[in-house]
Amino acid sequence: MDTIKRMLDSDLWYSFKRHPLVIVAAILSLILILGAALAPILAPHNPFDLKTLNLLDAFTPPAWTEAGKATFLLGTDDQGRDVLSTIMYGSRVSLLVGICAVALSMVIGITLGLISGYVGGAVDAFIMRVADIQLSFPAILIALLIDGVARVVFKDIHDQVAVYVLIFAIAASGWVQYARTVRGSTLVERNKEYVQAARVIGRKPLAIMFSHVLPNVMGPVLVLATLHVGAAIITEATLSFLGVGVPPTQPSLGTLIRIGNDFLFSGEWWITVFPGLMLVILVLSINIIGDWLRDALNPKLR
Amino acid sequence: MLAFIIRRLLQSVMVMLAVGFIAFSLFNFVGDPVSLMLPPEATQADREEVRKSLGLDKPFYVQFATFIGNAVQGNFGISLRLGRPVSQLLAERLPATLELAMTAAVFGLFMGIPLGVYTALKRDKWTSKVLLTGSLVGVSLPNFLIGIFLILIFAVWLGWLPSFGRGEVTQLGFWSTGFLTTDGLKAIILPAITLGFYPITLIMRLVRAEMLEVLRTDYIKFARARGLTNNAVHFGHALKNTLVPVITITGLQLGGIIAFAIITETVFQWPGMGLLFIQAVQFADIPVMAAYLCLIGFIFVAVNLIVDLLYFAVDPRLRVEQSGSGGH
Numbered sequence: 001m002d003t004i005k006r007m008l009d010s011d012l013w014y015s016f017k018r019h020p021l022v023i024v025a026a027i028l029s030l031i032l033i034l035g036a037a038l039a040p041i042l043a044p045h046n047p048f049d050l051k052t053l054n055l056l057d058a059f060t061p062p063a064w065t066e067a068g069k070a071t072f073l074l075g076t077d078d079q080g081r082d083v084l085s086t087i088m089y090g091s092r093v094s095l096l097v098g099i100c101a102v103a104l105s106m107v108i109g110i111t112l113g114l115i116s117g118y119v120g121g122a123v124d125a126f127i128m129r130v131a132d133i134q135l136s137f138p139a140i141l142i143a144l145l146i147d148g149v150a151r152v153v154f155k156d157i158h159d160q161v162a163v164y165v166l167i168f169a170i171a172a173s174g175w176v177q178y179a180r181t182v183r184g185s186t187l188v189e190r191n192k193e194y195v196q197a198a199r200v201i202g203r204k205p206l207a208i209m210f211s212h213v214l215p216n217v218m219g220p221v222l223v224l225a226t227l228h229v230g231a232a233i234i235t236e237a238t239l240s241f242l243g244v245g246v247p248p249t250q251p252s253l254g255t256l257i258r259i260g261n262d263f264l265f266s267g268e269w270w271i272t273v274f275p276g277l278m279l280v281i282l283v284l285s286i287n288i289i290g291d292w293l294r295d296a297l298n299p300k301l302r
Numbered sequence: 303m304l305a306f307i308i309r310r311l312l313q314s315v316m317v318m319l320a321v322g323f324i325a326f327s328l329f330n331f332v333g334d335p336v337s338l339m340l341p342p343e344a345t346q347a348d349r350e351e352v353r354k355s356l357g358l359d360k361p362f363y364v365q366f367a368t369f370i371g372n373a374v375q376g377n378f379g380i381s382l383r384l385g386r387p388v389s390q391l392l393a394e395r396l397p398a399t400l401e402l403a404m405t406a407a408v409f410g411l412f413m414g415i416p417l418g419v420y421t422a423l424k425r426d427k428w429t430s431k432v433l434l435t436g437s438l439v440g441v442s443l444p445n446f447l448i449g450i451f452l453i454l455i456f457a458v459w460l461g462w463l464p465s466f467g468r469g470e471v472t473q474l475g476f477w478s479t480g481f482l483t484t485d486g487l488k489a490i491i492l493p494a495i496t497l498g499f500y501p502i503t504l505i506m507r508l509v510r511a512e513m514l515e516v517l518r519t520d521y522i523k524f525a526r527a528r529g530l531t532n533n534a535v536h537f538g539h540a541l542k543n544t545l546v547p548v549i550t551i552t553g554l555q556l557g558g559i560i561a562f563a564i565i566t567e568t569v570f571q572w573p574g575m576g577l578l579f580i581q582a583v584q585f586a587d588i589p590v591m592a593a594y595l596c597l598i599g600f601i602f603v604a605v606n607l608i609v610d611l612l613y614f615a616v617d618p619r620l621r622v623e624q625s626g627s628g629g630h
Contacts, residue, residue: 133320136557136606137561137598137599137602138558138561138562140561140562140564140565141561141598144564144580144583145591147583148582148586149328151584151586152586152588155586230442237446238444238565241444241568242564242565242580242583243580244583244584257446257447257450261450264450264458265458265465269454269458272450273454276447276450279444280439280443283444284442287438
């Protein structure tokens with residue numbers, strides 16, 4: 001009870017209540033995330049259960065059009081799969097890859113940033129040089145390259161490891177932001193008295209870094225992470241759309257858009273438009289929350 | 303000045319060497335060039351022979367030097383998928399990508415700057431607010447979705463514009479251009495808008511922010527006090543001073559545009575380098591991947607270098623500060 005009361009009294013909650021757009025975005029993301037997480041329970045059909053698929057249902061338009069059927073609210077695709085259900089299962093993959101990639105990216109970035117800022121010297125110079133070089137190339141290019149290499153290395157088992165490769169590729173293309181932010185704050189924290197005190201009582205550098213410095217540099221990192229989730233979902237969708245992401249047996253929103261893209265010209269627009277809209281709404285809501293969080297947590301803007 | 307140029311040049315060479323090293327590692331360690339070049343029934347002796355002819359028995363740094371030497375001359379070996387020299391493939395595809403990227407950049411500048419000025423001068427008008435919100439939505443939209451929606455509206459529903467390929471191209475020496483036929487010009491519109499969408503929103507927001515900043519300064523107030531017309535103040539004084547960062551960002555975006563062309567080219571089946579690269583990734587065509595990486599790396603480094611030098615030439619303040627402190 002106490003924590004809830006504290007939360008309701010906080011500045012953050014006050015700011016949240018005064019931004020209707022953010023409230024809408026938060027509700028939307030909550031619905032979408034719940035829909036994705038509970039897809040096996042909530043989805044009207046199971047698009048991966050081949051027994052329930054009927055090819056005669058293929059290319060049914062959305063329910064509100066003339067030829068639509070009430071059982072398929074958003075229509076069906078070329079194999080007779082319910083578009084709404086594939087979207088729910090697809091956002092599951094998209095969200096999972098996005099969130100895991102951001103988490104891994106944070107771990108890599110924070111660790112390197114802490115080491116860079118705390119140790120300094122040649123280690124710092126090396127890490128920051130690598131970061132500089134990587135930052136001058138777009139993330140999507142780096143992710144593509146890692147994916148391409150993985151295809152050669154894991155030639156035969158690529159379909160099984162594709163999701164992990166994708167998570168790693170997106171994470172490896174995004175760590176720089178965290179490393180730079182954490183390094184900057186660590187440089188400031190390093191010289192503060194509590195760190196000196198910890199050093200005097202003989203704590204090991206690693207312990208100081210992770211248990212003393214880290215909690216004090218996490219604020220900006222969390223904001224960065226929120227915005228990064230949106231970007232990571234877009235990167236995943238783009239890679240899957242380009243045909244180098246998750247395998248078609250485990251479609252994400254990007255794969256669904258890619259599949260639907262083939263039917264754009266024959267008039268079956270719903271197969272690609274609905275997953276596309278879903279992707280936009282998901283990323284937009286997350287970005288709105290991230291933007292608000294950045295401003296709300298920035299004491300300079302109060 | 304000279305010291306700055308030399309330091310910047312050295313830095314660029316270092317980055318290029320790093321990119322070259324990654325490409326080299328791709329080539330030599332990931333791809334296993336020996337088995338790529340031999341039939342499966344080859345004997346051990348055959349393998350040794352090929353190893354020798356490729357120089358793989360030499361020390362590591364000699365191999366790297368040979369690779370760099372070849373790369374500088376544009377020799378990246380033979381595509382595994384298409385069986386043709388990679389340099390030839392890239393040279394064929396380069397005009398398509400560059401024409402697309404340039405058109406997108408021009409779109410970005412010619413749409414972005416006026417929109418930015420408009421939203422800065424009329425900041426409280428509802429049209430400005432709509433434009434700003436629209437640009438935020440635009441940034442959240444994945445590039446390929448913009449392309450798909452444009453195809454759906456203008457090619458499928460309205461049937462005004464073609465949705466794939468370059469249309470009719472004219473060969474001017476080694477350069478194939480789509481600018482000389484109406485067919486080719488029509489074909490570039492949708493891809494260029496798709497690719498230019500992000501630069502437009504970026505430049506618009508940048509120009510707006512810079513304009514608002516400049517309009518608050520004293521010399522603008524003095525210019526108004528001198529009785530200059532609004533147009534003279536806005537465009538003669540204010541806009542001129544916002545253009546320095548715009549040049550930088552647009553220049554830096556150019557490399558990004560060429561890289562992002564991978565996505566646009568896939569959506570529109572545009573026969574450029576990006577499409578070649580994505581097919582190389584799908585088919586694990588290492589020589590093409592390595593060559594594309596080097597080429598893109600080179601374009602990025604060159605653009606960064608030129609922009610830095612240009613910045614230096616355009617902004618006199620930098621030249622004064624340069625005497626003591628470092629780089630930026």
